Amino acid sequence: MRRLLPLGALVLGALLPLAFEQYKLYVASLTLVYLILAIGLNLTLGYAGQISLGHAAFMALGSYAVAILGQRGLPFEVGLAVGAALGFFWGLVVGFPALKVKHHYLAMVTLGFNIIVFLVLRNWESLTGGSFGISEIARPAWGPISFKSDRAYYLYMLGWAAVVVTSAYWILTSRWGRAFRAIRENEMRAEVVGVSLRNYKLMAFAIGAAYAGIGGALFAPLLSYIDPGAYTLDRSIQFLMMVVMGGLGRFEGPFIGAVLVTVLPEILRASEGLYLIIYALAVILMMLFMPKGLVALWDRALGN
Amino acid sequence: MTDFIQLLVAGISIGSIYAMTAIGFVLLWQTSNTINFAQGEFVVLPAFAMVLFLTVFRWPFAAALLATVLVSTLLLGFLVKEVLVARLLEAGVLPLVIATIGLSLLIRYSLQYFWTPLALPFPPVFSRVPIRLGTIVLSWEELMNVLLVGIVIGALQLFITRTKLGWAMQAVAQNRTLATVLGIDVSRLVTLTFVLNAALAAVAAILIAPVYLVKYDIGIGLGLKAFYAAIIGGFNQIRGALLGGLLVGVVETLAAAYLSSQFRDAFALVILIAVLLLKPEGIWGVKEEWSS
Numbered sequence: 001m002r003r004l005l006p007l008g009a010l011v012l013g014a015l016l017p018l019a020f021e022q023y024k025l026y027v028a029s030l031t032l033v034y035l036i037l038a039i040g041l042n043l044t045l046g047y048a049g050q051i052s053l054g055h056a057a058f059m060a061l062g063s064y065a066v067a068i069l070g071q072r073g074l075p076f077e078v079g080l081a082v083g084a085a086l087g088f089f090w091g092l093v094v095g096f097p098a099l100k101v102k103h104h105y106l107a108m109v110t111l112g113f114n115i116i117v118f119l120v121l122r123n124w125e126s127l128t129g130g131s132f133g134i135s136e137i138a139r140p141a142w143g144p145i146s147f148k149s150d151r152a153y154y155l156y157m158l159g160w161a162a163v164v165v166t167s168a169y170w171i172l173t174s175r176w177g178r179a180f181r182a183i184r185e186n187e188m189r190a191e192v193v194g195v196s197l198r199n200y201k202l203m204a205f206a207i208g209a210a211y212a213g214i215g216g217a218l219f220a221p222l223l224s225y226i227d228p229g230a231y232t233l234d235r236s237i238q239f240l241m242m243v244v245m246g247g248l249g250r251f252e253g254p255f256i257g258a259v260l261v262t263v264l265p266e267i268l269r270a271s272e273g274l275y276l277i278i279y280a281l282a283v284i285l286m287m288l289f290m291p292k293g294l295v296a297l298w299d300r301a302l303g304n
Numbered sequence: 305m306t307d308f309i310q311l312l313v314a315g316i317s318i319g320s321i322y323a324m325t326a327i328g329f330v331l332l333w334q335t336s337n338t339i340n341f342a343q344g345e346f347v348v349l350p351a352f353a354m355v356l357f358l359t360v361f362r363w364p365f366a367a368a369l370l371a372t373v374l375v376s377t378l379l380l381g382f383l384v385k386e387v388l389v390a391r392l393l394e395a396g397v398l399p400l401v402i403a404t405i406g407l408s409l410l411i412r413y414s415l416q417y418f419w420t421p422l423a424l425p426f427p428p429v430f431s432r433v434p435i436r437l438g439t440i441v442l443s444w445e446e447l448m449n450v451l452l453v454g455i456v457i458g459a460l461q462l463f464i465t466r467t468k469l470g471w472a473m474q475a476v477a478q479n480r481t482l483a484t485v486l487g488i489d490v491s492r493l494v495t496l497t498f499v500l501n502a503a504l505a506a507v508a509a510i511l512i513a514p515v516y517l518v519k520y521d522i523g524i525g526l527g528l529k530a531f532y533a534a535i536i537g538g539f540n541q542i543r544g545a546l547l548g549g550l551l552v553g554v555v556e557t558l559a560a561a562y563l564s565s566q567f568r569d570a571f572a573l574v575i576l577i578a579v580l581l582l583k584p585e586g587i588w589g590v591k592e593e594w595s596s
Contacts, residue, residue, distance in 0.1 A: 049398060051398070051401060051402075053405075097577050097580035097581045097584075098580065100580060100581070100584050104339045104397060104401060105535065105580065107339075107341070107401065108528065108531045108532070108535070108576075109573070109576065109577070109580075111528060112528060112532070112570075112572070112573035112576070113573070115528075115569055115570070115573075116567075116569075116570045116573060119566060119567055119569065119570060123566045123567070233524065237405065237409060240402075240405065244402055271417075273413055273416055273417035273421075274417055276409060276413040277409075277410060277413045277414055277417060279409070280406045280407070280409035280410035280413060281406070281410060282406075283402060283403070283405070283406035283409075284388070284403050284406040284407060284410065287392060287399045287400075287402055287403040287406065288388070288391055288392070288403070291395065291399055
């Protein structure tokens with residue numbers, strides 16, 4: 001029962017936006033993209049204890065894969081698969097040298113990676129359209145079934161979100177998930193009992209990056225227009241905040257974080273600068289007083 | 305050839321500022337296991353303070369400089385150590401890292417939101433009259449940057465190797481538990497390191513401000529390069545950070561001129577990845593034992 005209740009609430013909550021007006025539906029769709037990215041980052045940061053400040057760059061790989069392959073007439077799903085694969089591949093490339101040393105190096109290497117990807121997107125005009133970006137990105141269609149309308153596309157994204165959530169759940173309850181947790185709790189002990197630290201950390205990071213690729217792929221047709229400005233370091237930091245605020249290394253964490261980070265600005269109606277300041281303060285206060293994240297409140301409410 | 309020498313000097317000049325920022329970074333890591341992701345903003349905040357004192361309050365240069373160092377050491381030294389670091393030190397590396405990321409955002413966006421999103425001009429500290437050596441044209445700024453950084457780092461090195469307080473710092477860096485047993489007040493030394501770092505950052509701010517202009521977001525690139533410099537040279541050595549800083553400055557200046565100016569910021573990362581693959585402890589670094 002304790003398991004079914006949140007699941008039921010989740011399904012209901014996920015279907016509720018279908019009744020929303022256009023703008024609110026858009027915000028809900030965006031929340032799904034963020035949720036997928038936050039789940040990926042939570043795997044990397046929350047479970048394996050690796051900081052990635054480059055998730056927006058992996059997201060960009062997915063978005064541009066869909067946009068560029070779409071221009072050449074390939075179906076959306078091919079772009080999505082390529083985007084996820086690119087995320088995974090670059091996750092390995094970036095993670096390999098960084099994880100050779102200490103865990104904090106990854107943060108700076110991914111930060112640099114984010115800056116480089118941004119520069120490439122802006123300067124490789126023949127492929128990416130430079131600062132103008134790529135427009136008229138088509139939404140997927142399966143023969144006669146088209147996901148063109150906002151509601152249909154929301155449902156389509158929901159399907160992928162379900163795939164991501166289920167696969168993440170599966171990974172975390174498998175042998176891998178236990179290894180990830182062992183690494184986070186105590187690196188030395190994990191190594192002593194035979195967990196190959198580096199391989200697991202690398203996998204946790206690369207899978208997180210692949211999820212970011214999927215999130216990015218779904219993001220591109222949502223607006224039908226992308227440009228490098230959407231994949232800056234600030235965006236990466238936003239994902240980090242979602243995971244930290246929701247609750248590091250908790251399966252519920254990204255859900256809380258993604259909803260909070262997209263809905264809060266809508267409620268505050270403040271300028272972007274001000275809510276970035278509020279997030280920054282929230283992160284610091286969270287580390288000081290509630291290091292387990294908002295999910296701790298939920299735990300307290302349920303009484304465990 | 306003339307171009308090359310001019311670029312080399314420019315690279316060394318900017319590199320020396322990276323080096324100074326990187327050294328503070330290394331000191332913090334050594335004595336308190338703090339990886340300060342706000343290091344770039346630790347330079348930006350004093351730069352804004354200097355603009356405030358110098359161009360808004362119109363104080364004389366020396367008074368403005370003194371006030372800037374004071375503000376920097378109080379806010380970024382004492383306050384950050386007491387409020388954040390002292391409470392999170394025992395929780396391990398990760399929470400402190402996340403907190404400093406939060407701090408960097410807080411400083412960056414507060415400056416943007418409450419002050420200005422625009423770049424503020426900064427009055428030149430040194431004469432703008434060029435120095436001509438044959439066909440080579442150099443600026444006082446470049447030469448004085450290198451000289452000043454050299455003096456500061458020399459003084460720091462003397463402090464660390466020749467004074468009791470400096471020895472205590474080394475002891476804490478090597479083994480915190482043992483240092484406590486020896487009767488060293490570790491907490492006080494951590495405070496000292498934060499104050500030192502803040503003072504170094506304030507000097508770096510005054511040197512870099514005329515080069516970059518004062519803008520809320522210059523800390524991202526600066527902090528990144530300081531970190532790269534520290535890893536490239538060797539994270540546990542002052543001389544490593546010095547070497548790394550100079551290397552990053554020279555390589556990016558030369559590469560921007562000869563290879564691609566659009567990808568200027570990417571070259572430091574390329575050296576970093578090469579170093580991580582070939583000699584992960586850094587060019588001049590020493591392998592570390594398990595420290596967690």
